[in-house]
Amino acid sequence: MGEFGGWDMPIQYAGIMQEHEHTRTKVSVFDICHMGEFELAGSSAMADLDRLLTCRISSLAIGQVRYGFLLNHEGGTIDDLTCYRMDEDRYMLVVNAGTRDKDAAWIRQNISTETTFTDLSDSMAKIDIQGPGARDALEEVLGCLLPDLGYFRFQEFDAGEYSFILSRTGYTGEFGYEIYLPNECVESLWNRLVSHASVEPAGLGARDTLRLEMGYSLYGHELSEMRSPALTSRGMFIDLKKDFVGKDRIVADLDAPDVLLVGLKLTSKRAAREHDKVFLAGHEIGAVCSGSLAPSLGVAVSMAFVKPECALVGTMLDVEIRGKQFPAEVVSLPFYTDGSARK
Numbered sequence: 001m002g003e004f005g006g007w008d009m010p011i012q013y014a015g016i017m018q019e020h021e022h023t024r025t026k027v028s029v030f031d032i033c034h035m036g037e038f039e040l041a042g043s044s045a046m047a048d049l050d051r052l053l054t055c056r057i058s059s060l061a062i063g064q065v066r067y068g069f070l071l072n073h074e075g076g077t078i079d080d081l082t083c084y085r086m087d088e089d090r091y092m093l094v095v096n097a098g099t100r101d102k103d104a105a106w107i108r109q110n111i112s113t114e115t116t117f118t119d120l121s122d123s124m125a126k127i128d129i130q131g132p133g134a135r136d137a138l139e140e141v142l143g144c145l146l147p148d149l150g151y152f153r154f155q156e157f158d159a160g161e162y163s164f165i166l167s168r169t170g171y172t173g174e175f176g177y178e179i180y181l182p183n184e185c186v187e188s189l190w191n192r193l194v195s196h197a198s199v200e201p202a203g204l205g206a207r208d209t210l211r212l213e214m215g216y217s218l219y220g221h222e223l224s225e226m227r228s229p230a231l232t233s234r235g236m237f238i239d240l241k242k243d244f245v246g247k248d249r250i251v252a253d254l255d256a257p258d259v260l261l262v263g264l265k266l267t268s269k270r271a272a273r274e275h276d277k278v279f280l281a282g283h284e285i286g287a288v289c290s291g292s293l294a295p296s297l298g299v300a301v302s303m304a305f306v307k308p309e310c311a312l313v314g315t316m317l318d319v320e321i322r323g324k325q326f327p328a329e330v331v332s333l334p335f336y337t338d339g340s341a342r343k
Helices: 016-025 045-052 097-109 134-142 183-194 204-213 247-255
Strands: 002-004 007-009 027-031 036-041 065-071 077-087 090-095 116-119 124-130 154-158 163-167 176-182 199-202 260-266 277-280 283-294 299-306 316-321 324-331
Touching: 016 027, 016 199, 016 204, 027 183, 036 045, 036 097, 045 090, 065 097, 077 097, 090 097, 097 116, 124 134, 124 183, 134 176, 134 183, 176 183, 183 199, 204 283, 204 299, 260 316, 283 316, 299 316
Parallel strands: 027 199
Antiparallel strands: 002 007, 027 124, 036 090, 036 116, 065 077, 077 090, 124 176, 154 163, 163 176, 260 299, 260 324, 277 283, 277 316, 283 299, 316 324
């Protein structure tokens, strides 16, 4: 167990490597109850969210989910989040645990008086079931067939004993679901899931190695209020055809970035850590923000911010790990390309 975002969280159960492999090949269940959930409703909710988020909300269909960034006036990232369109004038935001309070304060300060804001976090639980066998296992546990959900789609679902929001967004690169349900129901469903023959619990350690293999940014590492998400996403999840808070910084960083986020693949299993320095021909040109052994690849990988002229795929750099430099190649993201998430 360990502290994370103000919560006492499971880091590992049987072990990170075993949980990682089980998720890639079978199915794991993750306790994600620490995430925050907000509801915004009213005739002005869509316009408010379009102004506050980098992704376009006006084109979001009921039953669809979209990923985007919540920025401050300077273009720094307050949080990265997903937006669910629940109904014509009702939306749900899913936010990071460590930023929940500042997210709520910022949104409340910047929405119209006609928009109602409700923090659902304390009454709503969330568990993720991830892996190629997720659908079969969940259907067997619930005793019913699940709806055919497209990627980044959701449905409010009644399984008899349990009623919940079922979505398919994922953070592991594998097929799977997120289940949002009332606190009083989650322990029962969790126990039934982990009692299934093919399902194992997985902690934050495996969740981190899985997301790193997919090249997904993590708030507090790749994303922060000190940098705009233009440097991590290179324009993805950002709709420049609309106005939003922090847009000027985004445009400037896309036009002339001082650093860019890259993937680095090392030739050994020696993992770099956050703040480890990156060099080109003996000159310091950046620093690691996330690094680990990639269990699915058998080598260490990192994500790092480097000078734009050093960000070209195929460039050979050196990463300093505990005083010794190791060669690393700039590679395309994701590192792992065989995931089942979109299948």
